Amino acid sequence: MYAFDYQRPNALAEAAKLFGDGEDASYIAGGQTIIPTLKQRLRRPSVVIDLGAIPEMQGITVSAATVTIGAMTCHADVAASADVRRAIPALAALAALIGDPQVRNRGTLGGSIANNDPAADYPAALVGLGATVHTSQRQIGAEEFFTGMFETALQPGELVVKVVFPVPKRAAYKKLCNPASRYAVVGVMVAETASGIRVAVTGAGPSVFRVPAMEAALTTSFAADAIKRIAVPAADLNGDMHATPEYRAHLIGVMAARAVAEIA
Amino acid sequence: MIKVALTVNGTEQSAEVEPRTLLVEMLRDKLGLTGTHVGCDTSQCGACTVHLDGRSIKACTILAVQAAGRNVTTIEGIANADGTLHPMQAAFREHHGLQCGFCTPGMVMSALALVERNVGKAIDETTIRHELEGNLCRCTGYHGIVQAIAAGAKAMGR
Ligand SMILES: Cc1cc2nc3c(=O)[nH]c(=O)nc-3n(C[C@H](O)[C@H](O)[C@H](O)COP(=O)(O)OP(=O)(O)OC[C@H]3O[C@@H](n4cnc5c(N)ncnc54)[C@H](O)[C@@H]3O)c2cc1C
Ligand code: FES
Ligand code: FES
Numbered sequence: 001m002y003a004f005d006y007q008r009p010n011a012l013a014e015a016a017k018l019f020g021d022g023e024d025a026s027y028i029a030g031g032q033t034i035i036p037t038l039k040q041r042l043r044r045p046s047v048v049i050d051l052g053a054i055p056e057m058q059g060i061t062v063s064a065a066t067v068t069i070g071a072m073t074c075h076a077d078v079a080a081s082a083d084v085r086r087a088i089p090a091l092a093a094l095a096a097l098i099g100d101p102q103v104r105n106r107g108t109l110g111g112s113i114a115n116n117d118p119a120a121d122y123p124a125a126l127v128g129l130g131a132t133v134h135t136s137q138r139q140i141g142a143e144e145f146f147t148g149m150f151e152t153a154l155q156p157g158e159l160v161v162k163v164v165f166p167v168p169k170r171a172a173y174k175k176l177c178n179p180a181s182r183y184a185v186v187g188v189m190v191a192e193t194a195s196g197i198r199v200a201v202t203g204a205g206p207s208v209f210r211v212p213a214m215e216a217a218l219t220t221s222f223a224a225d226a227i228k229r230i231a232v233p234a235a236d237l238n239g240d241m242h243a244t245p246e247y248r249a250h251l252i253g254v255m256a257a258r259a260v261a262e263i264a
Numbered sequence: 265m266i267k268v269a270l271t272v273n274g275t276e277q278s279a280e281v282e283p284r285t286l287l288v289e290m291l292r293d294k295l296g297l298t299g300t301h302v303g304c305d306t307s308q309c310g311a312c313t314v315h316l317d318g319r320s321i322k323a324c325t326i327l328a329v330q331a332a333g334r335n336v337t338t339i340e341g342i343a344n345a346d347g348t349l350h351p352m353q354a355a356f357r358e359h360h361g362l363q364c365g366f367c368t369p370g371m372v373m374s375a376l377a378l379v380e381r382n383v384g385k386a387i388d389e390t391t392i393r394h395e396l397e398g399n400l401c402r403c404t405g406y407h408g409i410v411q412a413i414a415a416g417a418k419a420m421g422r
Pocket of ligand 3: 361366401
């Protein structure tokens with residue numbers, strides 16, 4: 001690791017100011033991605049700004065229509081929250097499948113979505129449930145937020161403050177875990193929301209995406225059989241040592257069918 | 265340099281560290297607590313597992329300054345005051361939960377956190393294997409570790 005300065009502001013405005021003042025500043029949330037990156041000397045920030053003391057970024061609030069989760073909430077707290085488990089059980093279940101217990105005790109919602117790893121789980125939840133990201137500057141719909149592999153709509157210095165998830169009528173998330181890291185080889189969130197059926201896929205492409213053909217078929221008939229013959233083209237999918245694009249395309253169908261079967 | 269004060273195994277400790285110093289480096293190099301091991305550079309092996317305010321974390325993936333003012337428990341902090349082993353440690357010895365022993369401090373700390381997290385729930389083999397995902401062992405094949413944790417949990421009254 002290269003040397004850097006460390007700051008721990010306790011207000012949003014102060015964090016943004018420190019970021020602007022730094023030559024090459026970086027935020028740190030749970031550190032589960034940034035610290036390994038720093039260890040490999042892939043980044044060389046002049047200052048690391050810890051988001052752990054900013055009150056607006058903490059906590060979970062649940063109302064009849066929404067679940068609001070502060071950016072600094074760790075995955076273990078989402079998984080264990082009785083309120084989240086009651087309102088959106090699929091969201092709590094998704095959080096419980098991220099990485100391992102130690103990672104879940106540190107890694108945060110804000111860090112996960114700001115990083116937008118193509119194999120991360122939360123992007124499927126945000127797009128599948130039609131969530132809204134509240135930043136230090138504006139509100140961004142989930143589909144506009146995730147713009148590409150490791151890319152988001154966030155401007156330099158802009159912070160994810162919280163995410164608001166509308167409570168769906170029903171939802172389920174299924175993933176095939178990478179056996180070593182537990183990241184998603186393919187993960188699919190299927191949800192029936194106020195704005196219709198949504199199917200969101202993570203792990204398979206450069207960034208999370210919806211499958212309109214499956215959504216239409218499930219709107220006509222909400223059953224695993226309804227999507228049996230819908231193939232997602234492999235051409236745009238990821239291929240690596242874990243899985244070929246063709247295998248990932250196949251897995252989308254399998255995971256989607258399992259998710260539908262769970263809640264049909 | 266930053267002065268970091270924190271409680272380690274019930275004792276207040278402090279040391280001068282760089283902002284980039286990891287918690288595991290502070291524990292091992294500044295405080296002499298070398299029971300917490302470093303097995304990888306990629307945050308995957310769990311040999312460095314300690315408890316931060318009662319929750320298991322990887323001490324190689326948190327800056328020492330981020331633990332300032334908080335409570336850290338390491339493998340050195342769990343035996344009884346008279347030096348006899350904690351029931352979970354004793355179970356690892358009894359059930360062949362280790363061979364070379366490199367992963368063992370992390371395994372034991374993860375096992376204790378697992379027992380804490382599952383109050384009121386069955387600590388069966390499936391639970392143990394699922395919750396050990398953050399700890400790798402190159403020697404044992406895990407079978408003895410899983411048996412040790414089941415027996416250790418029982419010995420702890422679970
Ligand atoms: C062994 C291992 C296994 C894992 N397995 C999985 C898995 O199965 N599924 C999965 O989804 N994830 C997995 N992860 C990732 C992990 O769960 C975290 O979500 C991820 O590391 C990012 O969250 P963080 O809080 O640690 O962010 P950090 O590492 O602190 O930050 C990541 C990036 O986001 C920026 N950032 C952080 N917070 C904000 C914010 N509020 N606003 C703007 N920018 C911000 C930082 O500047 C940095 O660039 C795994 C990680 C490890 C180490
Ligand atoms: S040394 Fe911390 S996870 Fe390997
Ligand atoms: S006993 Fe050798 S690594 Fe586990």
